[in-house]
Amino acid sequence: NDGTVNIALLGDAIQHVLRVRERLILVVISTAPSEQVRQFEAMQAEADRLTELIEEYEADALAEGEGSENEVALAADFKEAWSQALKTSDQVARMAMAGQYERAGLALTSSAQSQLNHAVALLQLLQDVEDNTAVSRFVTSQVVGQRAGILLSGLTVAASLIAVVLAVWLARSLGTRLADLTQTANEIAAGNWERRAKVHGDDEVGQLAGAFNRTAAQIQSVLRGLEHRVALRTRDLSLAAEVGHRISTVRDRDQLLAESVELIRSQFELYYVQIYLAGANGRQLKLAAGTGEAGEALLQRGHQLAVGPGSINGAAAARHEAVAVPDTASSPVFRPNPLLPETRSEMAVPMVIGDRLVGVLNLQDRRPNSLTGDNLDAFQTVATQLAIALENARLFVEATQAQEAMAAQARFLARGGWDIFLDAVHRREWFGYAYDADQVQPLAEAVSADAETAGLETPITVTGEPIGAIWVEPDEARPLTPEDKDLVTAVAGQVAERVENLRLLAEADRFREEA
Numbered sequence: 001n002d003g004t005v006n007i008a009l010l011g012d013a014i015q016h017v018l019r020v021r022e023r024l025i026l027v028v029i030s031t032a033p034s035e036q037v038r039q040f041e042a043m044q045a046e047a048d049r050l051t052e053l054i055e056e057y058e059a060d061a062l063a064e065g066e067g068s069e070n071e072v073a074l075a076a077d078f079k080e081a082w083s084q085a086l087k088t089s090d091q092v093a094r095m096a097m098a099g100q101y102e103r104a105g106l107a108l109t110s111s112a113q114s115q116l117n118h119a120v121a122l123l124q125l126l127q128d129v130e131d132n133t134a135v136s137r138f139v140t141s142q143v144v145g146q147r148a149g150i151l152l153s154g155l156t157v158a159a160s161l162i163a164v165v166l167a168v169w170l171a172r173s174l175g176t177r178l179a180d181l182t183q184t185a186n187e188i189a190a191g192n193w194e195r196r197a198k199v200h201g202d203d204e205v206g207q208l209a210g211a212f213n214r215t216a217a218q219i220q221s222v223l224r225g226l227e228h229r230v231a232l233r234t235r236d237l238s239l240a241a242e243v244g245h246r247i248s249t250v251r252d253r254d255q256l257l258a259e260s261v262e263l264i265r266s267q268f269e270l271y272y273v274q275i276y277l278a279g280a281n282g283r284q285l286k287l288a289a290g291t292g293e294a295g296e297a298l299l300q301r302g303h304q305l306a307v308g309p310g311s312i313n314g315a316a317a318a319r320h321e322a323v324a325v326p327d328t329a330s331s332p333v334f335r336p337n338p339l340l341p342e343t344r345s346e347m348a349v350p351m352v353i354g355d356r357l358v359g360v361l362n363l364q365d366r367r368p369n370s371l372t373g374d375n376l377d378a379f380q381t382v383a384t385q386l387a388i389a390l391e392n393a394r395l396f397v398e399a400t401q402a403q404e405a406m407a408a409q410a411r412f413l414a415r416g417g418w419d420i421f422l423d424a425v426h427r428r429e430w431f432g433y434a435y436d437a438d439q440v441q442p443l444a445e446a447v448s449a450d451a452e453t454a455g456l457e458t459p460i461t462v463t464g465e466p467i468g469a470i471w472v473e474p475d476e477a478r479p480l481t482p483e484d485k486d487l488v489t490a491v492a493g494q495v496a497e498r499v500e501n502l503r504l505l506a507e508a509d510r511f512r513e514e515a
Contacts, residue, residue: 085115
């Protein structure tokens with residue numbers, strides 16, 4: 001085994017650690033419990049696969065003393081770091097699933113991410129040591145070949161002295177160059193990716209140094225690209241979480257739609273954002289919100305699309321899957337819109353709750369290849385949160401309407417009950433009492449407030465329907481205080497409850513007598 005298999009195996013292990021980190025972030029920022037559970041299970045699966053890869057590496061590279069001291073030490077350090085990172089990640093995920101988002105976010109940024117990054121760094125060092133071991137084996141084979149040639153030439157007696165001198169010179173030169181190559185490898189393994197080996201000549205060692213430098217440059221480029229992609233994905237997921245938290249507080253549907261498209265466009269620095277809502281029959285998509293002048297124009301037209309393969313949005317709605325067009329200039333499915341001439345990249349993400357289509361979130365950008373699978377997770381998160389927010393807004397409206405209808409019905413029944421009770425046949429149409437000078441007297445006529453009187457009139461209400469009032473005329477020497485008004489309000493509530501109970505008892509007695 002020349003180390004190539006082990007290097008590839010360690011590369012796979014690095015990818016699994018990075019995926020564990022991404023899944024953990026998704027668990028923390030997701031607000032839907034089902035999505036949190038799904039991401040948590042995916043994180044555990046990635047962790048289990050990583051454990052299998054490390055066991056396979058230990059069985060292949062470190063069994064029976066085959067590994068170097070550096071390899072054994074780095075493997076042990078990684079296992080310890082990975083165990084701690086996995087434990088912390090599990091705790092952070094469970095805090096998020098328990099609804100402790102603030103604690104989970106703090107633990108994610110302060111502990112879990114740094115521990116996972118440390119585990120990645122140890123795997124990269126171990127990969128570099130494996131790569132260095134493979135290079136050393138190749139160099140050793142070249143040195144053996146050179147020495148065999150020298151020994152063969154030394155068989156000629158006439159050139160024995162020259163062979164000895166040449167062997168000494170080659171040994172010193174080769175030793176110096178190999179020492180420089182080894183030092184370079186050690187520095188790169190320590191994290192100095194700018195270091196390069198010196199290339200002397202075009203012999204085997206020089207070619208080896210050149211190949212080593214090219215390999216180091218390629219690995220450095222890959223790592224930089226990976227770090228950049230991870231940074232962009234982390235940023236997108238953080239923005240998605242912020243958008244989700246801000247739209248979750250809006251209850252009015254029209255306000256939610258208008259604010260959402262503007263918020264998504266500004267946060268992700270996009271060219272245009274629009275939201276389609278599915279019709280009742282599920283066959284049409286109607287534009288509900290769009291940014292800028294183009295959005296206003298399309299809304300005024302009553303812009304609609306059919307669910308199906310005729311458009312990017314229709315295809316996403318029909319398949320319940322996101323459709324991305326990274327470069328519109330080379331896409332056969334893209335249909336240009338004269339109102340949006342600068343679109344160079346487009347993505348349509350369905351908003352789904354269970355199996356029910358709520359609508360489609362459409363995103364467009366001026367930059368080609370800016371909307372791809374790399375940032376799909378973030379926009380799917382936004383679409384899911386937007387679907388939930390729209391569903392909550394719908395349920396809120398329905399609940400409010402139902403509550404208002406129930407309140408109106410309760411007021412109607414209360415008014416009707418009192419109209420029947422005070423029917424001017426069995427009882428007077430109205431009655432009242434006055435307290436004055438420590439005496440309670442029935443009223444001969446109703447009393448009401450007028451603009452010239454400084455008194456206080458407090459309604460007596462049953463289920464929101466006024467059935468009477470308490471009129472208080474203050475003493476000229478002592479005006480009414482806020483505490484007095486609170487007391488009158490409390491008494492009015494108690495009177496309303498008591499007289500309603502008395503009415504119901506009287507009605508029950510009447511019904512019993514009639515029966």
